[in-house]
Amino acid sequence: MGIESAVNIEDLHRMAKRRLPRLAFDFIEGGVEDERGLERNEAAFQRWCIMPRYLVDVTKRNQTTTLFGRRYASPFGLAPTGTTGFFRGGADLALAGAAADADIPFIMSGASNATLEEAARVAPAHTWYQIYAASDRAINENFVRRSADAGLSALVVTVDVPVRPRRERNIRTGFSSSLKITPSVLLDAMLHPAWALDFLRHGGLPTLGNWVPYAPPGANARVVVAYVNTLVPAPGHTWRDIEAYRRLWKKPLIIKGILHPDDARRAVELGCEGIIVSNHGARQLDRAPATLDALPGVLAAVGGRATVMIDSGIRRGTDVLVALALGAKFAFIGRAAVYGVSAGGLAGAKKAIEILRREIDLNMGQMGCPSLAQIGPDFVREQPAR
Numbered sequence: 001m002g003i004e005s006a007v008n009i010e011d012l013h014r015m016a017k018r019r020l021p022r023l024a025f026d027f028i029e030g031g032v033e034d035e036r037g038l039e040r041n042e043a044a045f046q047r048w049c050i051m052p053r054y055l056v057d058v059t060k061r062n063q064t065t066t067l068f069g070r071r072y073a074s075p076f077g078l079a080p081t082g083t084t085g086f087f088r089g090g091a092d093l094a095l096a097g098a099a100a101d102a103d104i105p106f107i108m109s110g111a112s113n114a115t116l117e118e119a120a121r122v123a124p125a126h127t128w129y130q131i132y133a134a135s136d137r138a139i140n141e142n143f144v145r146r147s148a149d150a151g152l153s154a155l156v157v158t159v160d161v162p163v164r165p166r167r168e169r170n171i172r173t174g175f176s177s178s179l180k181i182t183p184s185v186l187l188d189a190m191l192h193p194a195w196a197l198d199f200l201r202h203g204g205l206p207t208l209g210n211w212v213p214y215a216p217p218g219a220n221a222r223v224v225v226a227y228v229n230t231l232v233p234a235p236g237h238t239w240r241d242i243e244a245y246r247r248l249w250k251k252p253l254i255i256k257g258i259l260h261p262d263d264a265r266r267a268v269e270l271g272c273e274g275i276i277v278s279n280h281g282a283r284q285l286d287r288a289p290a291t292l293d294a295l296p297g298v299l300a301a302v303g304g305r306a307t308v309m310i311d312s313g314i315r316r317g318t319d320v321l322v323a324l325a326l327g328a329k330f331a332f333i334g335r336a337a338v339y340g341v342s343a344g345g346l347a348g349a350k351k352a353i354e355i356l357r358r359e360i361d362l363n364m365g366q367m368g369c370p371s372l373a374q375i376g377p378d379f380v381r382e383q384p385a386r
Contacts, residue, residue, distance in 0.1 A: 023174055
């Protein structure tokens with residue numbers, strides 16, 4: 001069953017699961033502690049029905065969206081997803097290339113395996129960079145300067161990782177930064193030969209490319225990862241650091257990981273142009289609210305003074321439409337794109353985007369909304385609790 005046979009994101013999900021060893025797939029799939037936040041994110045979207053309007057001319061449908069003064073072909077982009085090179089060699093750049101071809105933004109993860117400079121060469125007009133703050137502020141400021149020098153379009157500061165979470169699923173499978181090759185890990189790899197061959201062909205454990213300039217000279221992948229783990233997370237990262245980024249960065253500055261209205265208000269007061277309402281895909285705080293449930297409070301606090309976007313829990317084009325109807329300007333997909341690139345590389349990444357784009361287009365027709373400029377709360381209804 002090839003990538004082209006995938007009908008929906010769930011098909012890509014199953015393909016990725018077949019190809020990857022358990023410890024790799026569970027890293028993508030897992031949350032934190034009891035993992036109730038994963039279900040809460042998706043359930044929040046399922047509570048909302050789309051209320052169609054008929055006898056509307058939907059012959060032509062337009063899902064283009066303007067974001068920070070730039071037009072994109074669809075109302076969603078690719079969220080930052082770290083260590084994707086472990087799932088398939090070259091995955092970071094495949095995602096960047098797929099986003100560029102689809103004319104949507106790609107946020108390169110601060111835990112990527114490729115470098116931001118490489119992504120800028122592949123997708124110069126579509127790449128944004130995500131900062132995972134280090135305890136060494138000089139490194140953070142250097143990331144800002146590198147992003148500016150590379151000509152990236154926006155800077156995204158992820159704020160919802162003040163301390164390292166306890167991802168119990170990873171502990172059980174043995175996935176860690178050191179990735180010790182135990183007999184069970186070796187057997188699992190042998191049972192997934194396509195992944196194992198790709199892993200070896202690309203040199204084994206991938207490094208964190210963006211951090212190599214700061215690590216000890218000549219450091220291999222394990223040493224670089226160990227070095228980064230001494231710096232990240234940075235529990236002392238505060239609003240003072242956001243102020244510093246704002247002084248250094250002249251393009252759109254976006255804060256990712258906001259859930260509380262007061263934090264949204266503070267970000268706007270400091271001059272941030274964008275906010276991504278996110279709970280990190282339910283991978284940091286298991287009792288955090290679903291992002292869709294947090295969206296109304298953030299929108300009210302911002303009051304139109306910044307662009308409010310959303311991620312976490314999006315699996316269908318209709319999820320994107322619900323988020324837009326409830327006031328989000330844009331959405332980002334994480335796991336859906338990783339399923340695609342893990343299963344089929346560049347072709348898989350493109351397929352994930354194509355699936356969501358088609359679902360958005362068809363459902364715009366079904367709901368009687370030929371242009372996203374017309375979408376609003378009148379198109380959705382919340383289902384009563386059972």
